[in-house]
Amino acid sequence: MSSESVKGRTLARSFYRRDSRELAPMLLNKLLVHDDPAAGRLAVRIVEVEAYAGSTDPASHAYRGRTPRNATMFGPPGHLYVYFTYGMHFCMNIVAGDGEEDATDPGGDASAVLLRAAAPVAGIDAMRARRPKARHDRDLTSGPGRLAQALGVARAQDGVDLTRGPLRVLDDGVEPPRRPGRSTRVGLREGRGDRDRWRWWVPGEANVSRAKPSGG
DNA sequence: GGTGTGATCGTA
């Protein structure tokens, strides 16, 4: 099918230059667009996110300092951090923070927002082709590994500048929810204290992941 | 609806 036109204003660097816990809920309902050389224009609407802080957050990849794997987190905000996990899945994050070093913040704050789920907007046929096991369109992008697979994002896209492309984040005028759903983060051992309710989602949205924060 | 488990490999 022909992809719908995707309109909106590309978010500027300044949008990302804030604490990941402030940025995360602001990303809800924003459009993520991938101008994929193989599949054409793919677009999704972000419906579930998690915030990861830097050196103070034991669940963050940045907690134990800079390594080749997490180097993008230590760079400027507004870039895509992609990592490989469980031997088979890629996950996408947006780098947050001011990216600047100071005495209390060696290496910069190295914070990021994990994109956990989105709703397909354009290029759905290409997403179905990339995810033949999805029985249902709601399974195309309703989880961090699923989302990366549907969008054709892997380690090659680590570090791309989201203010330039081929991946971009657009504001098309749909506001974030006034009262987002909120809980502790999913799939962690560390950093799921009751205070760390750093997962947000769009209430009632079918493409929010089924994952539940693991309890004790 | 739910719960349990194997897959699979880069990273530390």
Place this chain on the structure above:
DNA sequence: ACGATCACACCA
């Protein structure tokens, strides 16, 4: 060894 996970089996 162990994941910021997924899909499938099985039970209900």
